[in-house]
Amino acid sequence: EPEVTQTPSHQVTQMGQEVILRCVPISNHLYFYWYRQILGQKVEFLVSFYNNEISEKSEIFDDQFSVERPDGSNFTLKIRSTKLEDSAMYFCASSPGQGPYEQYFGPGTRLTVT
């Protein structure tokens, strides 16, 4: 069964450094998403991406964040200058369409900013 994959599973970085989280969505899906879950808190939407552009984003997704689909398979989340409060589990998801479609989640990348 096709699945969303994410690398790395755990990333440790120092405050102020840039990180790139990588995801490979399911191959025939058209919509891609990033969510995050700070320890002990809700899963929060960050951004959705379709047709090589952002289709929706939350207030959390400020200028510090960017997303890209650099090739036909990868989908990345870049955090330009990490802060302590960026420490969280970051989930990538994909879906075949918008509206009444399930979003398929990857296993997550745990980002620890020290």
Place this chain on the structure above:
Amino acid sequence: AQSVTQLDSQVPVFEEAPVELRCNYSSSVSVYLFWYVQYPNQGLQLLLKYLSGSTLVKGINGFEAEFNKSQTSFHLRKPSVHISDTAEYFCAVKDNAGNMLTFGGGTRLMVKP
């Protein structure tokens, strides 16, 4: 904007007992409703979804949920739980125009022998 409330942060239950995990939502537009499960150190897996039609939906692993529009609820139930059902359960809602899933705070189901 939507919001989701899961009233119980933890639900301890004995093996083979029934369980109900509660979820209430608020939205000004029509929504789609989902329950996801997260096993330790894993991602989110869809249990079931309500899109339209019958208000009782059946999912994987013997779970079911009932959509109640008047009470804006989507409670998850299982008649007899197993140890392997121990996990975190998330209720989520999406409006019919957008793609953003709004999650509740999660309920940790702890099944005891």
